[in-house]
Amino acid sequence: MDDVLIIGGSFAGLAGALQLGRARRKVTVLDTGLPRNRFAHHSHGLLGHDHKPPLDILAEARQQLARYPTIRLVNARAESVSGAIDDFNVLTGDGQNFGARRLILSYGVADQMPDVPGFAESWGTSIVPCPYCDGFEVAGQHWGLLWSGPQSHNQARLFLDWTDKLTVFADGHDIRPDIQADLARRKIPVVDGRITEIAHHKGHIATVNLDTGRNDAVDILFAHPRNKPSASLHESLGLATVDTPVGIALKVDERRQTSMPGIYAAGDLTTPFLPSVTQASSQGAMAGIFAQQSMLV
Known part of the structure; x- marks a missing residue:
């Protein structure tokens, strides 16, 4: 069983994994490889990576995570979540099962393009x-x-x-x-x-x-088209949400914990109206740190 399973491996998810890996916690990241900003040619405002293609930044981040023996990156889509704190189970679309004590949801949102040609x-x-x-x-x-x-x-x-x-x-x-x-x-x-x-x-x-x-x-x-979460796991879990000008967001407390104990969230899934690589990375790092601290005995 993992200490933490992270669903979504873009900036928020990988930032969380980095903190957990450095704390020598066992963590698995599930990712589909479809980040929200994959349409952008360059990412701006991220210190040290200004004006770099976002996919290049993510590729470099994954390479850096490879040196941490307790981090595992898996290309898979989470289809269902069951269980409770200290005993979550995640089933992927290709039939794999993963167990973890804590979850971090960072699967982001998908922008809904209006029906306007071009x-x-x-x-x-x-x-x-x-x-x-x-x-x-x-x-x-x-x-x-x-x-x-x-x-x-x-x-x-x-x-x-x-x-x-x-x-x-x-x-x-x-x-x-x-x-x-x-x-x-x-x-x-x-x-x-x-x-x-x-x-x-x-x-x-x-x-x-x-x-x-x-x-x-x-x-x-x-433009600010409506968006929706990239997966529906929060719905099946019954997690609390809040309305924003562009769609719903997961509700989290000051430690980035959702309404269900043991499940944390970060990135555009919690702030879809403020798309920012810097913010997503910061939130992901804090979610990882708070998830680690919640397991102290």
Whole structure:
């Protein structure tokens, strides 16, 4: 039996495994090899790895983990979880069984692309969610913001730190008059109409096309599509969740423990509205440390 079994081997999961391996705890990481940011050409803001392809960073991390004899990386998808603290059992899609005293859930989320031609093809190239991840590289260029709700107001104000050329696409949303007035005061135009197509060339936006017949050219479009957890294990376990502007997230306490004793969570699964490699790595490390400390006798 493992001390800890980690479900999800991207930045949060591997960071947790590193802490546990260094504590000489026996840990297995189950991973499908489909991280959320696999569509991004570069990852930004991670100290020591700025502007590196995220898949290259993960490959290097796995190589570094190989020197710890108590860490095992397994390419498999967890299909079910049963048991309780000190005696969890995980069954994978290929029929393997794993037992562990503690679990860390770090299987992340999957973004749900809207049914707009060209959107999915441009995702990660010229349609992105995070200014801290990609804003510096396109600072001063013409940005677009796809309105998704009241939270978009703060995003519009935030973006002005990177550019003074910002267009808001209402996309059928009713924007409150006071917010519209504030956007006008900031000289941020609001374009009405629903987006019908993202005209692009190999993922690079040419124009944002609207059902009003208007076509607007932007250099980059910031959007926050809905997302959902990449697996449903939390549902079968009955773990508590919280609603966020883009979907549900697992509820964790200050020690990153979920509502079920012995199960911890980290990464986008707990904060899907703040996609950040730095944050995921930090949360994963803390989940590993707290899981280790919970086993002290």
